[in-house]
Amino acid sequence: MRSIFKTSAAALAAATMLSGAAYADGHGVSGPLRIFSDMSNPAPRAVMEGMVERFTEANPGVEVELVITDREAWKTQIRNVLQSGTADIVNWYAGNRMAPYVEAGLFMDISDLWEEGGLTETLASTQGSMTMDDGIWGVPYTYYQWGVYYREDIFAELGLEAPTTWEEELSNCQAIVDSGRSCYTIGTQFLWTAGGWFDYLNMRTNGYDFHMELTAGEVPWTDDRVRATFENWQTLIDMGAFIDDHQSYSWQEALPFMVNGEATAYLMGNFAVAPLREAGLSDDQLGFYQFPQIDASIEPGEDAPTDTFHIAANAENVEAAEAFLLFVASAENQTLINNGDNLGQLPVNSEAGVDDDEFLNAGFDMLSNNAGGGIAQFFDRDAPAEMAQVAMQGFQQFMVDPSTLDQVLQILEGARQRIY
Amino acid sequence: MFPRPIQQYSPAARIGYQALLPFALLVWLIPLLAVMWFSVKSGDDFTQGNYWGWPEGGLEGVTNYWMVFAESDMPRYLWNSVVITVPTMIGAVALSCMTGFALGVYRFKGNLLIFFMFVAGNFVPFQILMVPVRDLTDQMGLYDTRMGLILFHIAFQTGFCTLFMRNFIRALPRELIEAARVEGVSEYRIFWYVVLPLMRPAIAALCVLIFTFIWNDFFWAVVLTQSPESQPVTAGITAFNAQFRAMYHLMSAGSIVAAIPPVAMFFLMQKHFIAGLTLGAVK
Numbered sequence: 001m002r003s004i005f006k007t008s009a010a011a012l013a014a015a016t017m018l019s020g021a022a023y024a025d026g027h028g029v030s031g032p033l034r035i036f037s038d039m040s041n042p043a044p045r046a047v048m049e050g051m052v053e054r055f056t057e058a059n060p061g062v063e064v065e066l067v068i069t070d071r072e073a074w075k076t077q078i079r080n081v082l083q084s085g086t087a088d089i090v091n092w093y094a095g096n097r098m099a100p101y102v103e104a105g106l107f108m109d110i111s112d113l114w115e116e117g118g119l120t121e122t123l124a125s126t127q128g129s130m131t132m133d134d135g136i137w138g139v140p141y142t143y144y145q146w147g148v149y150y151r152e153d154i155f156a157e158l159g160l161e162a163p164t165t166w167e168e169e170l171s172n173c174q175a176i177v178d179s180g181r182s183c184y185t186i187g188t189q190f191l192w193t194a195g196g197w198f199d200y201l202n203m204r205t206n207g208y209d210f211h212m213e214l215t216a217g218e219v220p221w222t223d224d225r226v227r228a229t230f231e232n233w234q235t236l237i238d239m240g241a242f243i244d245d246h247q248s249y250s251w252q253e254a255l256p257f258m259v260n261g262e263a264t265a266y267l268m269g270n271f272a273v274a275p276l277r278e279a280g281l282s283d284d285q286l287g288f289y290q291f292p293q294i295d296a297s298i299e300p301g302e303d304a305p306t307d308t309f310h311i312a313a314n315a316e317n318v319e320a321a322e323a324f325l326l327f328v329a330s331a332e333n334q335t336l337i338n339n340g341d342n343l344g345q346l347p348v349n350s351e352a353g354v355d356d357d358e359f360l361n362a363g364f365d366m367l368s369n370n371a372g373g374g375i376a377q378f379f380d381r382d383a384p385a386e387m388a389q390v391a392m393q394g395f396q397q398f399m400v401d402p403s404t405l406d407q408v409l410q411i412l413e414g415a416r417q418r419i420y
Numbered sequence: 421m422f423p424r425p426i427q428q429y430s431p432a433a434r435i436g437y438q439a440l441l442p443f444a445l446l447v448w449l450i451p452l453l454a455v456m457w458f459s460v461k462s463g464d465d466f467t468q469g470n471y472w473g474w475p476e477g478g479l480e481g482v483t484n485y486w487m488v489f490a491e492s493d494m495p496r497y498l499w500n501s502v503v504i505t506v507p508t509m510i511g512a513v514a515l516s517c518m519t520g521f522a523l524g525v526y527r528f529k530g531n532l533l534i535f536f537m538f539v540a541g542n543f544v545p546f547q548i549l550m551v552p553v554r555d556l557t558d559q560m561g562l563y564d565t566r567m568g569l570i571l572f573h574i575a576f577q578t579g580f581c582t583l584f585m586r587n588f589i590r591a592l593p594r595e596l597i598e599a600a601r602v603e604g605v606s607e608y609r610i611f612w613y614v615v616l617p618l619m620r621p622a623i624a625a626l627c628v629l630i631f632t633f634i635w636n637d638f639f640w641a642v643v644l645t646q647s648p649e650s651q652p653v654t655a656g657i658t659a660f661n662a663q664f665r666a667m668y669h670l671m672s673a674g675s676i677v678a679a680i681p682p683v684a685m686f687f688l689m690q691k692h693f694i695a696g697l698t699l700g701a702v703k
Contacts, residue, residue, distance in 0.1 A: 041661075041662050041663045042659075042662070043662070043663075044663065068647075069646070069647075070646045070647070071663070073646050250666070252466065252467070252665060252666060253466075255467045255469075256466075256467060256468055256469025256470075257469070259467055259468050259469065260468065260469055269664070271663075271664040271665070274665075275463075275464075275467045275665060276467065278463065278464050278467060279464050279467035279468045280464065280468070
C-alpha cells in the first residue's frame with residue numbers, strides 16, 4: 001500500500017512537473033529570439049549563456065541570438081536597442097529605473113503573463129518594484145540583500161548584542177567607540193556607499209513610502225522629515241561612529257578596517273561577504289543583522305537591488321520571449337543561477353532554494369518575511385541618475401562636515417526643482 | 421640650450437647630485453614599482469589592508485600571471501592590440517611616405533595649405549572629436565570593430581607622420597632627385613628607388629613611435645570598442661574587475677603584461693626612438 005502511494009505520489013509529481021515544463025515550453029514555441037544582455041562580467045556572462053543553452057534544449061525550435069554588452073555601456077545603449085526594434089528581450093533593473101522605458105512605451109506590459117504563470121505568488125516580494133502605471137513590466141532573476149555585517153567576536157568581547165532598536169544601536173555604538181574602535185567602516189570616495197546609509201536612515205525614520213516619494217521628486221529636500229533623517233545620521237557622526245577620512249577610500253579599501261578590527265561593522269550589500277571571508281574572517285567572527293528600527297510604528301523597508309528581464313514593446317517573437325521569461329522566473333532556474341557557483345545571490349522566486357550559507361539564508365529570510373515596508377532598489381537606482389549624483393555628493397559632504405547640512409539641502413532642493 | 425655637463429660642477433654639487441639621483445629615481449618609479457609589487461600579491465592582502473608589507477600567504481606571482489594568461493581573455497586582448505597596432509603602423513607610415521614625398525618634393529599651388537591642414541589635425545584635441553567620430557563609426561557599421569579603430573588611427577596619425585616625413589624629405593639633397601630626373605627616370609621610380617631608401621631611418625623611427633602610440637592608446641579604445649572581440653589590451657584590462665570588486669592584483673599583472681611589448685620595442689629600437697623624437701624637431 002505504502003509503495004503504491006509512493007509511486008502515485010511520484011507520478012503526480014512527475015505529471016505536475018511535466019505540465020509545468022509544458023507551460024515553460026510555451027506550447028512549442030519556435031523562431032528566432034533576440035536577447036540583449038548586460039551580464040558582461042565573467043560569472044554573470046556564464047550564467048546568461050547557460051540559461052540560453054538550457055532554454056534552447058527545452059525549446060529546440062527557438063534559435064536564440066544572444067548579444068552581451070558591457071554593463072556600463074548598456075546603460076546608454078538600451079534606448080537605442082529598444083527603439084530600433086533589434087531586440088525581443090533586454091536586461092534592465094526594477095523600480096524607478098524602468099520609468100523612462102515604461103513611459104516611452106518601450107517595454108511590454110506582461111501583467112497577463114504574471115497572472116497566468118503564477119508569478120504573482122512566486123515573485124510576490126518584487127511585484128511592487130516591477131509594477132508601474134498599473135502594469136507589470138518584466139521579471140526579476142536575482143537580487144541581493146543589504147544590511148549590517150558585523151564582527152561577532154568583537155561584539156561578544158564587549159558584551160554587546162546585535163541591536164534591533166535605535167536606542168540599542170546608539171548604546172552599542174557608544175561602547176564600541178569607548179573601546180577605541182569605530183562602529184562603522186565606510187568608503188565614500190565613489191559616493192554610493194553614503195547613499196546606502198541615507199536609504200536606511202530615511203526608510204527607518206520616515207518609512208518606505210516617504211522614501212519613494214522623495215526619490216521620485218515629490219517631496220522637497222528641505223522638508224522637516226528629511227531633516228529628521230539627517231539628525232539621526234548626525235547623532236552617529238557626532239559620536240565618531242564612522243572611520244576617519246572615509247572620503248578617500250573606495251568600498252573595498254574600507255574593508256581592511258573591519259578585517260583588522262578597527263571598525264566593527266559595515267552597512268553593505270551581500271557582495272561584501274566574499275572578500276571578508278577570503279581575508280580570513282570565519283563565519284564565527286562575522287555576523288549579519290537587519291538595520292535596526294528607529295520608529296517602532298514603521299514597517300522596515302529594505303534595499304535589494306533587483307536585476308530583471310523585459311520584453312521589448314516592438315518584439316517580433318513575443319511567444320518565445322514570454323516562454324523565456326517564464327523559464328527565467330521558474331524556481332528551478334532561479335535556484336541554479338543564484339547558487340554559490342554562479343551568481344552567489346538570492347533567488348527572487350519564493351519556492352527556489354538557497355545555498356546553505358549563513359548570510360544568504362539570513363538575507364532570504366529577511367527579504368521574504370521581514371521587509372513589510374517594501375523593497376527599494378538602492379538610492380542611485382530609485383532616484384534619477386542626475387539627482388542621485390548631486391544628492392550622494394551632498395551626503396558625502398554632510399558626512400565630512402555635518403555643519404553644512406543647510407547648504408547641502410539647498411543644493412539638493414535646487415537640483416530637484418531642475419531635474420524632475 | 422644644453423645644460424652644463426655634471427663633470428664641470430664643483431665636487432660638492434657632484435656628490436649632492438649622485439646622492440639625490442637614486443632618490444629622485446625611486447620617487448619617480450614608485451607607481452611602477454607598486455604595480456609590480458601588487459602583481460605578485462594575493463587579492464586577500466588588499467582586503468586585509470596589507471598593501472606594502474610582505475604577503476601573508478606568500479607570493480602569488482605565478483598564480484596571478486597564470487590567471488592572466490590562461491584563465492582570462494588577456495591573450496585575446498593582446499592579439500587584438502597586435503591586429504590593431506601593426507596595420508595602423510604600416511598604413512600610417514606608408515601613407516605619410518607618399519604625402520611627405522608629394523609635399524616635400526613638388527612645388528605646386530596650395531602645397532603649403534595642404535601641409536598645414538595635415539599639421540592642423542594634430543592641434544585638434546581628441547576629446548572634441550569623440551562624439552562625432554563615435555557617431556561616424558557607428559553609422560559606417562564599424563563601431564566595436566577592430567577595423568573602425570584601425571581606420572581612425574591611420575587617419576589621425578597620418579597628420580603627424582606627414583609633418584615628420586615632409587620635413588625629412590625636405591632635408592634630403594635635392595640634387596639626387598634632379599640627377600635622376602635628368603637621367604629620365606619616371607617620378608614613381610624616383611620615389612621608389614631614390615627617395616624611399618634614403619628615408620629608411622625616418623621610417624624606422626616613425627614605426628617605433630607609432631607602434632608605442634597606438635599600443636598605449638586607451639582613449640579611442642574605450643570610445644570605439646567595447647567587446648572582447650575587438651578591444652585592445654589597454655581597455656581590456658578592466659575586464660578583471662568583477663561586478664562589485666576591483667581585482668587589484670590581476671589588474672596589476674595584466675598591466676605589466678600589456679606594457680611589455682612597447683617597453684621591449686623601446687629597448688630594442690632605442691636608437692631609432694630617440695632619433696624619432698629629435699628628427700622632426702631639429703629642423
